[in-house]
Amino acid sequence: MSAVPGTTAYYDIVFIDLFNCLKPQMLRKKENDDDTLFATKHVAREFFQHENLRRFYRCVSSTGVDDDGSLDIGEDEFVRRVLERELQPFVATLVFFGAPKKALKAFVANVVAKPADIGTKLPLKQDRLNEIFFEDPTTIQNFSHNQHRFCTLTLFQDSDQMVLEDNDTARLPYMEERPIGEGGFGTVWEIKIPYGHFAVRTGGEASFLDGPKIVARKEFVRSKANAKKDFEEELDRYKEILSSAIKCDNVLLIYGAIESSSGSTFSLLMPKAEYNLYQYMDHYGCDHTKSIENMARHMSYAAGMARGVAHLHNGIEIPGRQKLECFHMDLKPANVLVFHEHDKIIWKISDFGLSRTKTFPGGSRSTARSLAPSPTTNRAGEGTYLAPESESDRGMTEKSDVWSLGCIISVLCVWLQKGRNGVKEYTKSRTESNNGDSSRFFSHKRFSRVKPNPQIAQWHKKLISGEGDKDIRDSLEYILKYLEDKVLLIDGTSRVRAGKIKERLENTATKGLKRVVQPTYDERSVDYVNNRSASVVGSYSGASSVRGWRISVPVPVPTLQGCQFSPDGDILSYYTTSNQILLYSASGRFPEESGGLLPVSAPIHLHPTHIVDIGVTKNYMVIAENARDFQFTLVSFIDAVSNSPRFDHRTFIRMDTVPSIHLIAISPLGRWIACIVKGEPTGSLPGRLYLAKREDITGPARDQSGQLNESVWRHKDLPEWTNNDANSVTSLRFSTESSIWFAGISPREHRNHVITRLPLARGDTRPLRGFESVFFKEPISCFAPCYNSNRCIIVVKGHTVVTHDFGRLSSPGIKNHVNERFQIYQIVTSKYDPRILALARPNTTYGELCLVELSVEERYSKVGVSVISRFKVQYMDHSLSKVQLRWLEPEPNAVTQNPISQDNRALIAVLAQPHRNAVFEVDMGR
Numbered sequence: 001m002s003a004v005p006g007t008t009a010y011y012d013i014v015f016i017d018l019f020n021c022l023k024p025q026m027l028r029k030k031e032n033d034d035d036t037l038f039a040t041k042h043v044a045r046e047f048f049q050h051e052n053l054r055r056f057y058r059c060v061s062s063t064g065v066d067d068d069g070s071l072d073i074g075e076d077e078f079v080r081r082v083l084e085r086e087l088q089p090f091v092a093t094l095v096f097f098g099a100p101k102k103a104l105k106a107f108v109a110n111v112v113a114k115p116a117d118i119g120t121k122l123p124l125k126q127d128r129l130n131e132i133f134f135e136d137p138t139t140i141q142n143f144s145h146n147q148h149r150f151c152t153l154t155l156f157q158d159s160d161q162m163v164l165e166d167n168d169t170a171r172l173p174y175m176e177e178r179p180i181g182e183g184g185f186g187t188v189w190e191i192k193i194p195y196g197h198f199a200v201r202t203g204g205e206a207s208f209l210d211g212p213k214i215v216a217r218k219e220f221v222r223s224k225a226n227a228k229k230d231f232e233e234e235l236d237r238y239k240e241i242l243s244s245a246i247k248c249d250n251v252l253l254i255y256g257a258i259e260s261s262s263g264s265t266f267s268l269l270m271p272k273a274e275y276n277l278y279q280y281m282d283h284y285g286c287d288h289t290k291s292i293e294n295m296a297r298h299m300s301y302a303a304g305m306a307r308g309v310a311h312l313h314n315g316i317e318i319p320g321r322q323k324l325e326c327f328h329m330d331l332k333p334a335n336v337l338v339f340h341e342h343d344k345i346i347w348k349i350s351d352f353g354l355s356r357t358k359t360f361p362g363g364s365r366s367t368a369r370s371l372a373p374s375p376t377t378n379r380a381g382e383g384t385y386l387a388p389e390s391e392s393d394r395g396m397t398e399k400s401d402v403w404s405l406g407c408i409i410s411v412l413c414v415w416l417q418k419g420r421n422g423v424k425e426y427t428k429s430r431t432e433s434n435n436g437d438s439s440r441f442f443s444h445k446r447f448s449r450v451k452p453n454p455q456i457a458q459w460h461k462k463l464i465s466g467e468g469d470k471d472i473r474d475s476l477e478y479i480l481k482y483l484e485d486k487v488l489l490i491d492g493t494s495r496v497r498a499g500k501i502k503e504r505l506e507n508t509a510t511k512g513l514k515r516v517v518q519p520t521y522d523e524r525s526v527d528y529v530n531n532r533s534a535s536v537v538g539s540y541s542g543a544s545s546v547r548g549w550r551i552s553v554p555v556p557v558p559t560l561q562g563c564q565f566s567p568d569g570d571i572l573s574y575y576t577t578s579n580q581i582l583l584y585s586a587s588g589r590f591p592e593e594s595g596g597l598l599p600v601s602a603p604i605h606l607h608p609t610h611i612v613d614i615g616v617t618k619n620y621m622v623i624a625e626n627a628r629d630f631q632f633t634l635v636s637f638i639d640a641v642s643n644s645p646r647f648d649h650r651t652f653i654r655m656d657t658v659p660s661i662h663l664i665a666i667s668p669l670g671r672w673i674a675c676i677v678k679g680e681p682t683g684s685l686p687g688r689l690y691l692a693k694r695e696d697i698t699g700p701a702r703d704q705s706g707q708l709n710e711s712v713w714r715h716k717d718l719p720e721w722t723n724n725d726a727n728s729v730t731s732l733r734f735s736t737e738s739s740i741w742f743a744g745i746s747p748r749e750h751r752n753h754v755i756t757r758l759p760l761a762r763g764d765t766r767p768l769r770g771f772e773s774v775f776f777k778e779p780i781s782c783f784a785p786c787y788n789s790n791r792c793i794i795v796v797k798g799h800t801v802v803t804h805d806f807g808r809l810s811s812p813g814i815k816n817h818v819n820e821r822f823q824i825y826q827i828v829t830s831k832y833d834p835r836i837l838a839l840a841r842p843n844t845t846y847g848e849l850c851l852v853e854l855s856v857e858e859r860y861s862k863v864g865v866s867v868i869s870r871f872k873v874q875y876m877d878h879s880l881s882k883v884q885l886r887w888l889e890p891e892p893n894a895v896t897q898n899p900i901s902q903d904n905r906a907l908i909a910v911l912a913q914p915h916r917n918a919v920f921e922v923d924m925g926r
Contacts, residue, residue: 011062011101014055018095022047026149027175027194038149038173040194044092053079056091060104071105072113081112089122089150097146103139106132122151123171155193155269157200157255169260173197174217176579178610181276183334185230185353186221190214190272215255216273220266230353231259231266237352238268240324244316250308252337252350270350273337274559274577277347277408280338281415281423291823291843292471295416296512299479301347302409303505305336308349309405310498313398322359329396330354331404332385333411340559356396384427388442388450388490399492405501406487407441410456413480417463419779421745429455441488452488460484471512479508546869547594548917551584560911560918562882566616567668569886569907571637572919573621575611581623584919598919613732615666615673620694622666622673630658630677630690634697651698655713659685663732663742670694671737672760676718678726686724689740689758690715691768719771721746721754735785741792743780753780755794757806774804781824781881787831793856795838798823801856801863822850822865826885837906839885840865849873849883851906851922868906869922879911 025043029036048056057075073081082088090111094104110132111120119128124147126140133139148170155162155173174191181188191214198213220227238254247253255269275283312326328335328349335351387403389396414426431439433455444450460480467473482504486496551574559577566572572584584598610626621635636649663676673694679687696712722728722744729744740758752775759769776796783794790807799822822840829836836854848870855864875883886907904924912918 011059015059015095015098018052018055018059019098021052022092022095029175029177031176038152038171038175039089039092040173040196041152041154042196044088044150045086048082048088048091050079050083053082053088053091056095056104057108060101060108062101072109078108078112081116085112085116085120087112087120089147090120092150093122093143093147096149097142099139099142103133103136103143106134106136106139122147152197154197154199155256157198162256162258169258169265172258177217180216183351185234186219186227189217189219191217214272216270218268218270227266231257231268234351234353235268237326237355237357240318240357241312241316241326241352243318244324246311246315246317248308248311248315249341249346250304250348251311252348271339273339273348273350275338276350277333277336277338277412281333281412282420284420290417290467290469290472292469292475292512295472295475296509297345298412298416299475299505299509299512301345302412303502303509305347305349305408306405306498306502306505308347309401310502312349312355313401313498318359324357324359325398326352326355326357327396327398328352328355328401328404331401331408333408336408384439384441386440387492388444389492391444397492398497399495402487402495402498402501403441403492405498406483406495409479409501409505410441410460410483410488413463413476414459417467417476421747426455426459429459442490450490452484452490456488457484475508475512478511479504545923546871546920547923548871548920549594549596549598550912550915551582551918552597560879561611562614563884563909563911564614564616565884565886565907565909566618567886568618569888570618571616571621572884572907572909573614573616574909575614575623579611581611581614581621612661613664615664617666617668617670620666620670622664624661624664624675627660630655630661630675632661632664632675634673634694653697658690662687662726663729665732665734665740666694667734667737669737672734673697674732674734674740676726676729676732676742677715679724687718687722687726687729688715689718689768691740691760714768716758716768719754719756719773721748721752721756721773721775723747735787739785741783741785743783746775752777753796755780755783755792755804757785757792772806774806776802782826784827784829784836786829793827793829793836795824795827798825801854803856822852825880826883827854828885828887830887830889832889832891837868837885837887839883839908841880842870847872847874849908849910851908868924871920872917873910873920874913874916875910882911884909 022043023037025047026037026039028034029038054075057071057078061071061075071078082091090107094107099107111118124132124143126144129140129143133143151171152173153162153171173193175194176192177189179187180190193213193215195212198215220231235254235257241251242253252270255271258267258269259265274280309328309331312328314325316324316326318324330351330353331349335349337348337350339346339348383390385404385407387396387400389400411423411426414422418425427439430441430453431437433453434440434443435445441453441456442450443453460476460483464473464476464480467476487501489495561575561577563572563574570585574582574584576582611623612626613624615622619637621637623633623635625631625633631652631654634651634653636651659678659680661675662678665674666672667674671694673692675690677688677690679685690713692713718724718726718729723746725747728747729742731744732740732742734740738760740760741755743753743755746752746754754773754775756771756773758771761769774792774794776794778797778800781795781798783792785792791803791805794802794804796802801824821843823843824838824840826839827836828838834856836856838852838854840850840852842848842850850870851868853866853868855866884907888903888905888907890904906922906924908920908922910918910920
């Protein structure tokens with residue numbers, strides 16, 4: 001439909017069209033909430049250029065009843081003045097709230113036609129709006145309510161404090177905001193700041209990042225008086241630390257602070273970490289890969305943490321050549337943040353809300369000075385890691401932080417050896433030793449002296465004596481005995497300083513790394529093959545070659561969280577900690593050039609949710625989201641067989657009566673979707689397995705509210721070994737359309753490691769069958785069901801291969817041991833014969849993986865290992881448990897059994913460091 005310029009119809013149609021074109025270019029602070037729409041600073045200026053400004057002017061000058069359309073200024077002059085004075089945000093605000101024509105004419109007459117020095121920069125005060133719009137209350141209210149959308153603030157990366165009027169807080173460029181932590185102070189939010197609204201000052205000039213910035217916002221929300229006090233005290237600590245001429249990478253620095261003028265809101269902006277140390281140990285709690293390399297790297301990270309504490313105690317020099325000593329007073333894993341910076345992991349000390357400082361003129365410094373505990377000292381401090389003197393009349397000193405540091409290192413060593421469950425057991429044993437009173441590292445019983453909790457020495461002894469690897473055992477003894485003799489002492493004056501702990505940890509890391517042999521071949525030399533023969537290590541009979549590629553990722557580079565191939569290897573999907581899905585197609589062959597970039601389709605960004613798990617087939621993808629209830633997205637790939645699969649069709653699935661999803665999977669042909677669902681914390685609902693047909697999810701089963709009818713889902717309580725706790729399940733997958741598998745760790749006393757199978761009935765009306773499980777005392781590294789068979793190949797402790805037959809009522813399993821020079825991380829079985837491929841890491845080489853073929857001979861106690869290819873990989877820490885392996889093998893002719901094609905290759909995807917080869921193809925020949 002068209003309209004003649006200058007008519008009322010033209011105004012109605014074109015004005016609405018301007019709004020409809022402007023709105024999609026705006027962002028939302030909250031998903032599906034138009035009231036949170038805002039524009040980045042470039043939107044209004046770029047949208048309202050010559051053509052759209054002329055269309056706007058013609059809307060204003062259109063005639064109607066009692067309106068001749070006359071204006072005080074011509075069209076060309078109007079366009080020139082708006083562009084010259086940068087009045088586009090004003091125009092955009094009028095269009096956004098659908099200002100009446102009377103208000104548009106007032107804008108032209110009282111703003112554009114007036115001299116340039118009259119106030120026109122948004123946001124405008126009430127009196128100025130009265131002048132412009134002749135005290136029209138409706139227009140003034142609408143303009144005042146919406147003008148913040150087009151005058152979004154820019155934040156700067158420095159320690160300045162920004163004080164805003166209460167109404168101006170809506171101008172903050174926050175989008176996709178979600179809570180990520182809570183404490184006695186309030187809440188920590190993850191926020192995304194769009195491009196152009198987060199600047200870095202360098203030499204007086206402001207520069208902007210190439211993409212959006214993810215930051216953390218610490219909001220102080222206790223009572224108004226206390227929130228202001230907490231905010232100002234922590235901000236003062238950060239300013240003092242920032243003022244030092246000497247900086248330390250292991251101490252977190254803030255970007256800035258924001259306060260409302262009324263004192264109703266207080267926030268600190270700071271870098272967003274991937275995890276705090278508590279979350280890090282919990283997240284990687286099932287990666288029980290014990291190696292000297294792993295221990296050495298974590299001792300190096302811990303040395304950085306100790307370096308940060310030493311800097312707070314001794315390294316801060318503020319203006320005037322004064323030394324400043326900062327006592328943190330609340331060191332614990334939750335206040336140690338884990339970052340990926342410049343292709344490496346770094347731990348940083350954070351949260352200075354309870355810290356205290358002292359200055360010493362001229363750099364003079366006494367020893368072991370104390371700070372008398374104030375009434376707020378332990379306000380938010382976690383008692384577990386506090387030093388014994390926190391309960392006495394003695395003051396807190398730098399040595400109080402040393403005690404807390406020693407406690408963290410002790411827990412870290414338990415985690416390295418025993419994983420997440422070991423840390424829980426360590427906590428439980430200390431609590432029982434303290435008669436259930438607390439899990440502190442010291443015991444204070446009535447009528448007796450304070451002493452270290454006896455469980456410390458017992459656990460340390462158990463860790464050392466229970467380790468079979470001499471290098472790891474020596475490293476444990478070197479650091480744990482030092483903690484007992486020099487750190488975890490009741491007399492604070494006898495404890496060493498943090499700098500000494502740093503040196504001890506560095507020595508531990510250096511000694512451990514001496515065993516690790518660094519490869520000498522070139523990183524790009526992915527054709528490097530080294531087949532070595534031994535009693536159980538043979539050479540591969542066919543020729544092989546390796547090619548590797550980097551993955552193209554958005555800027556700024558996100559941290560990879562997981563990856564998955566479709567069963568046929570055609571689709572590879574990575575997902576990131578910034579909630580992006582990156583798709584790559586392997587159809588036909590990958591690019592010929594090795595070491596190059598794999599092209600990526602436009603990434604999908606799920607906001608503001610956090611991706612918890614994915615499942616991929618050739619034509620479909622399911623994406624589980626972190627939410628309060630059952631939510632996931634089903635994606636149908638369009639043009640999936642080309643090099644650019646697209647997310648053209650998406651279906652959002654939700655059941656608000658069902659708890660949130662823990663794990664998700666989709667069957668190889670996309671017929672079934674399965675979810676492990678968390679139970680209610682109150683215990684009213686157990687953890688469950690939910691199963692539905694894909695076609696039912698996208699069909700008429702959806703009710704009028706968009707909710708999914710729960711009747712389409714069949715569900716079954718999790719097996720008994722889980723204690724109805726979904727967190728006990730660590731992986732979920734389909735092997736075929738008729739078999740679901742999952743693995744996990746029982747939270748019960750014996751901590752069994754379990755593989756469970758659930759056979760599916762072919763009919764849709766039958767109830768789900770019973771679970772079939774096999775239990776192990778040692779950690780399960782990986783497993784692979786055999787095709788068209790009840791057997792499953794399971795790797796335990798990285799080097800023991802067990803063949804278990806689920807078709808037998810009692811299968812003892814057949815155990816075979818791989819040469820201990822290798823740790824196996826992933827296996828896959830052939831569809832057509834008994835062969836097994838595995839991805840392994842040599843124990844003596846860092847940054848190298850091997851594709852090997854395993855030959856399991858039941859009559860021998862060891863597994864034959866034929867090395868097919870070796871290649872260098874710079875993988876992320878703790879990521880090898882998430883490596884993906886697909887075997888694209890020749891399909892035999894059903895009659896002659898001869899291969900239909902000669903294609904025989906393996907695809908490997910790892911969570912690599914940025915800009916490093918992440919996807920590999922091993923051509924194994926015939």
